[in-house]
Amino acid sequence: MATPQPDADAPVVEVGHLRKTYPAARRGGVPKTAVTDVSFQVARGEIFGILGPNGAGKTTTVECVSGLRHADGGTVRVLGHDPQADPTSVREHVGVQLQEAALHDKITVGEALDVFGSFYTHRADPAELLDLLDLTAHRDQQFAKLSGGQKQRLSIALALVGKPQVAILDELTTGLDPAARRATWDLVEKVRDSGVTVLLVTHFMDEAERLCDRLVVIDGGRVVAQGTPSALIEGLEGDRGVRLRFADAGARAGATALLTALADRDDDVTAAVPVGDEIEVTGTHKVLFAVVQTLAAADVVPDDVRTLERTLEDVFVQVTGRAYRVDENEEVAA
Missing domain, CATH: 3.30.70.980 (YebC, transcriptional regulation domain)
Structure with a gap:
């Protein structure tokens, strides 16, 4: 498949008025609208954040972007193509690290790269990926014996094995200790510096503030704020x-x-x-x-x-009128 070649100045990802509703979880229940109205554009070469509480609609949004889930309304374009109408048009050019993805306990790091690489026409050099993500010494180690941070680094490697133009990283540092989180942040920046556009999904305010060139804040399936972290913080009202x-x-x-x-x-x-x-x-x-x-x-x-430091959490409080609670919403998966 030929690599899509949109205009160099055109957005790499465009989402317009996205909507997704899940059927009722049980008989007599009511459908759950996970994404009500989400719009944003991602420029080539940036780390773009989708920030919000768990269940706000972040994962559903990026699943629609990657073509893994079908939206009920709105438009999505990735590299100029519609992943909703034709998922194969972007599959080779978007790498996805999904939240809570897991591998068989006995598969080794090297075997996982070989298996995932076989899905792509053009694949990255496994040795280069292992070096980029500090996994060379763990090539023959089984998945079950990796630390949490090593598993996350492997998940990034698997998202990059197809030499994607866009990498979607979903809740990458959940469950990691502070040192592993900081190391993972450094790796995300290395991925961006290698020429890959990164779409980062997170509920951590400090993570978004540290990594993202621009971001949208999503709450209850809607975009409630967007811009650079510094501009959003500088725009806060009050003392x-x-x-x-x-x-x-x-x-x-x-x-x-x-x-x-x-x-x-x-x-x-x-x-x-x-x-x-x-x-x-x-x-x-x-x-x-x-x-x-x-x-x-x-x-x-x-x-x-x-x-007194002002943060993206203060932005959330100002635009929603309530405190930021990570698990406030409940997002339905089907």
Whole structure:
């Protein structure tokens, strides 16, 4: 099959108003709409994130993108082709690592690559994949004896064995310890740097913020926010915050009086309140400058100053009006 060659500037993946409803799970039940209205475009060479709670419709969305599941409405284009109407048109060019995919306990790493590679006309060099994903030393090791991180690296290798232009990685780091998660993040960036466009599905806010060039936030089957992580965070409404720590209670009391007076006269400072053995000062994006300038003028030096980090979780709270709970929704699979 010839490799699809869309315009270099055209999106690699285009999803428009996607919709998918599953039949009722039991007699007398009601159908479950997993995806109500999802639209996005993925540019060549980027890591694009689909972020949201478990059950928000993320996996169903990428299964429709890869042609593994048929949508009830909307449009999908991958490399200029429609995987809904003709899944074979993109099958050789999209690698998929599905959530909770498993292999036979006794199959070795090398055997798994050989088996999966046999499905493709053009396949990657297994030795190069093993080297890329730090699995060379485990080539003859059985699947059951691999660690969680090694299993995840193998799943990435299997998604890449067909030399895809697009790799779909679904909940890649679930269940991994912090060190394995960070190592896996480094590998995802190496995959992108090798020329593969990555569609990353995750419910981890920190993962999306670290890896994604752009992303959509999905909740209840709908896109509720989209953009770069930095732009979404910078666009948050509300006060910024600064925390200060002082050497002793006397220094803290004096600084509190200074900063409370500052809040009364400066429009960039909203409030200054004690929080445990610290002082929290809130205000506009200029609050840090105002605090530092005031303390310096009074020759008051804090032991520690840190800004209160705003994250994609704050974005979710702002656009949905509720806290981010990973398992809030229930996505039906059929």
